[in-house]
Amino acid sequence: MKALIQIGYGDFKNNLVIMDMPIPEISDDEVLVKVKYTSINPHDYKVIQGTFAKTEKLKFPALVGSDFSGIIVKVGRNVDNLVEGDAVFGTVDGAFAEYCKVKYQDVCLMDSSVDFETISSFSVVGMTTIQAFDRVGGINKGDKILIHAGSGGIGTFAIQYAKSKGAFVYTTTSTKNKDWVNALGADVVIDYKKESYLEACSELDIVFDTLGDSYTYDAFKIIKQGGKIISLLPVEINMKVAKELKIPKLIAFFLSLKTGKLKKLIRAMHANYEFIFMRPNQAQLKEILSLVQSQTIKPIIEKTFYFSDVISAFEHLARGRTKGKITIKIDNHE
Numbered sequence: 113m114k115a116l117i118q119i120g121y122g123d124f125k126n127n128l129v130i131m132d133m134p135i136p137e138i139s140d141d142e143v144l145v146k147v148k149y150t151s152i153n154p155h156d157y158k159v160i161q162g163t164f165a166k167t168e169k170l171k172f173p174a175l176v177g178s179d180f181s182g183i184i185v186k187v188g189r190n191v192d193n194l195v196e197g198d199a200v201f202g203t204v205d206g207a208f209a210e211y212c213k214v215k216y217q218d219v220c221l222m223d224s225s226v227d228f229e230t231i232s233s234f235s236v237v238g239m240t241t242i243q244a245f246d247r248v249g250g251i252n253k254g255d256k257i258l259i260h261a262g263s264g265g266i267g268t269f270a271i272q273y274a275k276s277k278g279a280f281v282y283t284t285t286s287t288k289n290k291d292w293v294n295a296l297g298a299d300v301v302i303d304y305k306k307e308s309y310l311e312a313c314s315e316l317d318i319v320f321d322t323l324g325d326s327y328t329y330d331a332f333k334i335i336k337q338g339g340k341i342i343s344l345l346p347v348e349i350n351m352k353v354a355k356e357l358k359i360p361k362l363i364a365f366f367l368s369l370k371t372g373k374l375k376k377l378i379r380a381m382h383a384n385y386e387f388i389f390m391r392p393n394q395a396q397l398k399e400i401l402s403l404v405q406s407q408t409i410k411p412i413i414e415k416t417f418y419f420s421d422v423i424s425a426f427e428h429l430a431r432g433r434t435k436g437k438i439t440i441k442i443d444n445h446e
């Protein structure tokens with residue numbers, strides 16, 4: 113099979129190559145999926161760039177990618193709820209290939225009411241959003257929520273998700289995206305090129321921090337006392353964050369020596385601050401499917417690449433200006 117392989121850390125052109133690889137052998141608890149579509153997420157390119165190399169060293173050659181949709185072509189002996197021919201989607205390490213093996217607990221059955229491309233764009237962003245809000249006790253009707261980067265993969269899902277739960281949604285984006293982000297349902301769209309979100313928002317119940325760095329610290333200026341902040345990027349590696357990222361204890365200890373600012377801000381605002389790292393969850397995949405089927409959440413796909421052009425997809429996403437998602441068509445016979 114053709115698979116995208118990472119051969120080192122650094123730029124995409126020198127460290128990614130499409131190679132012929134053996135079709136993966138499945139274990140008793142796995143299914144083999146013939147992949148139709150994948151979508152690309154920042155985590156995929158950050159792995160290539162070596163962002164996580166200090167704490168999680170890869171062995172090369174390594175498979176790449178996470179989101180997938182496709183057809184099951186083989187099932188393991190312990191799998192009794194899925195059969196060959198089932199259409200499924202989910203996330204797994206190594207999805208950028210003609211075939212991927214996945215634990216049966218990590219796939220979700222789909223049907224013809226959704227197409228392969230649409231559903232391939234949702235697993236990572238959908239599960240991340242659901243896990244983020246769940247971690248701080250969910251969304252209450254009327255909650256005032258700021259979702260940063262409303263035009264990104266996470267933002268476009270999160271705005272629609274938070275609105276479906278009855279929240280009042282503020283979001284940030286640049287001038288060129290303002291109108292279509294507004295059409296996603298956001299109540300207040302703040303053009304960060306022209307306005308300050310710190311002036312436009314106050315007394316928020318929740319900040320969904322998709323940008324990290326100073327955005328994390330500044331979130332404490334605009335939440336109410338006892339408000340909640342969920343970060344997708346760790347601004348400090350304290351022991352709790354290290355546990356979430358499964359960083360070995362000794363490395364975590366040394367990294368945690370540099371922390372402190374966050375703790376002071378949490379105390380001052382009596383805030384509930386959480387960092388989350390998304391993990392596959394079948395129940396949440398089912399929830400995503402149902403949100404898509406009911407058209408509560410609509411896909412925003414800026415561009416589709418062919419697998420042969422996958423490196424351009426990496427370069428495109430890594431520029432940080434993507435509108436919604438970009439997908440990659442793996443199976444050209446679809």
Ligand SMILES: NC(=O)c1ccc[n+]([C@@H]2O[C@H](COP(=O)([O-])OP(=O)(O)OC[C@H]3O[C@@H](n4cnc5c(N)ncnc54)[C@H](OP(=O)(O)O)[C@@H]3O)[C@@H](O)[C@H]2O)c1
Nearest residue numbers: 154240261263264265266284286344388389390432433434
């Ligand atoms: N912890 C986890 O489990 C987890 C899971 C998923 C993602 N993440 C992280 O979450 C982040 C967001 O992911 P994503 O998929 O949404 O990324 P993305 O789709 O690549 O985000 C691109 C979008 O960000 C917007 N943007 C960039 N800078 C901005 C700023 N200063 N203010 C407002 N908007 C800005 C851009 O809009 P403009 O062109 O208008 O600037 C663009 O539309 C990434 O860093 C990713 O690694 C973490």
